[in-house]
Amino acid sequence: MFRSIFAVAALSLAASPALAADGGQLFNMQCKMCHTGGPMGPSLTGVAGAKIASKEFNYSPALKGKSGTWTDANLDAFLKAPAQFAPGTRMMVSVPSEENRAAIIAYLKTLK
Ligand code: HEC
Numbered sequence: 319m320f321r322s323i324f325a326v327a328a329l330s331l332a333a334s335p336a337l338a339a340d341g342g343q344l345f346n347m348q349c350k351m352c353h354t355g356g357p358m359g360p361s362l363t364g365v366a367g368a369k370i371a372s373k374e375f376n377y378s379p380a381l382k383g384k385s386g387t388w389t390d391a392n393l394d395a396f397l398k399a400p401a402q403f404a405p406g407t408r409m410m411v412s413v414p415s416e417e418n419r420a421a422i423i424a425y426l427k428t429l430k
Contacts, residue, residue: 334424341425344418348411359409366393366427380406393423
């Protein structure tokens with residue numbers, strides 16, 4: 319019960335600029351070092367809503383083999399447990415906190 323209320327609150331917050339700003343800070347600390355579009359990780363510009371593994375990048379067969387797009391739910395599942403979402407993925411970093419995932423996803427949507 320409490321959990322579902324929290325999930326709704328987190329989702330409605332996902333559109334808030336303050337949340338995206340928090341997400342930007344988390345992104346700079348936890349993600350940016352790899353996600354500059356270099357050999358360490360694909361660029362995440364426009365990733366929200368994009369087809370999974372569709373950038374110029376040498377993806378793992380695991381991620382390349384996923385169909386679908388980066389919906390909020392898919393981003394959330396991937397960031398929560400990358401190896402569960404795409405067993406064999408080369409992204410090892412996870413974000414255990416539901417709140418932090420919501421903030422990061424809100425920020426990813428601003429990367430256009
Ligand atoms: C140590 C380097 C590294 C860090 C840190 C990292 N990633 Fe990744 N990320 C990768 C790699 C490598 C891939 C491609 C994985 C594959 O091909 O299996 C990836 C893939 C992704 C994708 C899918 C991109 C696509 O084009 O389909 C998303 C979304 C993503 N990462 C988000 C994040 C977020 C958000 C963070 C911070 C919480 C983060 N990553 C931190 C290396 C990293």
